[in-house]
Amino acid sequence: MTPDLSRRALLGAGGLAAGALGLTAASGQARAAAKPVAGAVYYLRNVRLETGFERDGDDIAATRTELRTLKIDKGTIAAILPVSAAIPPGATVHDAGGLLMLPSFRDMHIHLDKTFYGGPWRAPRKRKGGIAGQIQLEHKLLPEMLPTLEPRAEALVALLQGNGTTFARSQCNVDKVIGTKHVEKLKAALERHNADFGHEIVAFPQHGLVSIGLEETMRQAIRAGATHVGGIDPTAVDGGMKKSVDTMMQIALDEKAGVDIHIHEPGESGVAAINRITDITAKNPVLKDRVTISHAFSLMSLDKPAAADMAARLSAAGVSIASTVPFGGRVMPIPTLQAGGVKVFTGTDSVVDHWSVFGSGDVLEKAKLACQLYGWSDELAIGQALKIPTGGITPLSPSGEQLWPKAGDAADCVFVAAASSAEAVARLTPRQVVLHRGVVAAGAFPKRT
CATH class of the missing domain: 2.30.40.10 (Urease, subunit C, domain 1)
Incomplete structure (x- = not known):
């Protein structure tokens, strides 16, 4: 989920327009x-x-x-x-x-565990108190939604499948309110679709990791079925970049898991966190190709030479970027990342939930948006944009x-x-x-x- 500092300060109020289908229609079809x-x-x-x-x-x-x-x-x-x-x-x-x-397509950043999809229309509440206010809202909302997590997640899977997606990496809340229950329930729902849908689960500390003492619960989430250790803005949310990043990476090493961290922070603090994650990954070959930076909005602040240098470092360490292809005043340097050998994935993030209701669940839209943003307008360039939803595969x-x-x-x-x-x-x-x-x-x- 993208907090205020990204959706409002960086991207503005725009979003990809798309409606959500009802649970009965979507799952039945x-x-x-x-x-x-x-x-x-x-x-x-x-x-x-x-x-x-x-x-x-x-x-x-x-x-x-x-x-x-x-x-x-x-x-x-x-x-x-x-x-x-x-x-x-x-x-x-x-x-x-x-x-x-x-x-087929791969949705590499979505939140299947906390969605309104499949139920009655419900717009987000007007935000109060920034990120802290949203976290406070989740303290009340998540326990109320827990009993229907599995059918709602399965309805969203059906929507993804209808759009051509056969694999998703889902962020999944782990926090003091619901503990590891979201991981357990989402794992059960996704295992019912092993024949027709592939998945990975990120233990996502939306409310903080070291700042709220969640380390042991995160380890339990990996043992309960999560495949990746997550994180959240180390400086802006978790209260200390080095300790937050180091703790996340150590859990991944100890539990033999991958890493996928939300970094929405713009500018220097976000770049510093990405650099530290990349350095730790480079020193631990077991993590190569198992570490992803989601969103990575701070890369928008780099000039072209600095972005090229960052791409070289990320590629050498085997760190990938999962971008939701945001648009606004600044644009992600996806062509520079790709030219530098970085694996760039995409995802639909929120589809319809208490953060945003403008998602379609269609990652092919991200490829079209990238073409419009980067001027990919001829047969070759548009066709090669298929790499974005497929995770790097193109027929030609x-x-x-x-x-x-x-x-x-x-x-x-x-x-x-x-x-x-x-x-x-x-x-x-x-x-x-x-x-x-x-x-x-x-x-x-x-x-x-």
Whole structure:
């Protein structure tokens, strides 16, 4: 959740406009469409894949596609065959109807545990007392919402699946009011979707870590099923950068967990925290590629050379950035981070809750927003923006080499009626079928007559 200092001071009042669906409609639609068959072996005909670019001189004019047949075996793309390939007698066959297949999406920053989604409309209360006021509100609100946490989280999962997301890293409150109960309940809800949805859980100390003596409870949360240790603005909220960061990192090392910390702090204090986290990660190779800075708004304050230097440090240490692609007076240096080799993820953060009600649960929107912010306006640049919702995967390299899918890849796919990745990003093409490990998570293949 993004506190006042980010939403108001940095981003202004703007947000991505999107409505929330009701619990009955959302969950009912997803369950009616989904027919999970874990471990199935089947063939999928008439799958449209991107195979290269059509060029006009030095310019890329369009994306070339071809139809293929795929063999799906126990959640893996076992073979990619010509569309006319003979299929063994008695094999199960489905038809993709010429839909374009893209990698499915990953929502790497969302709060599944405290959402109003699935219930009656409820706008946030007018904020009083800044972050402290919001924390005080949670002291009252979270116990009231606890009994319905699981169905609300599952309704939100259904929304994500319908938008093409098959994996989420959820921030999950750990605090003095509810202890580890959110982690336990969210873990139970997500495990019911192991066949059609992947997940990680961050133990998130929204109300503070060292400032409220939460260290032991955080360790208990990891043992209860959280995969990552979280943190919150070490200087602005937790009362001491070095102690806050060091405690978080030590818990992760002791509990063999990853790290994902909210840093909304602008300017020097945020940069100092990122530098300290990066230094500790570099000194502990076991943490490489297991540490994420969420939001990282302080990077907006860096000039281009400083941002490039930061990107080099983050990349060398294996520290990733999870950005919600904010917009306002300043813009995140995502192109500089990517050019420096930093893994940049995205997430939808709040969808509808007591912090914000403007989320759609669609990470493809983040790719479109990035195109608008950074001037990615041609076929190549728009198509490469697909890296943002997929966690770095694109069907084609910038040179036109086919990167995905390959035999052996997980059958995590989204099917759309689009000519290319670029059209899917630019037009937010509806996702017609979504597969997670070969299981239909949402939608249905077109019926053939």
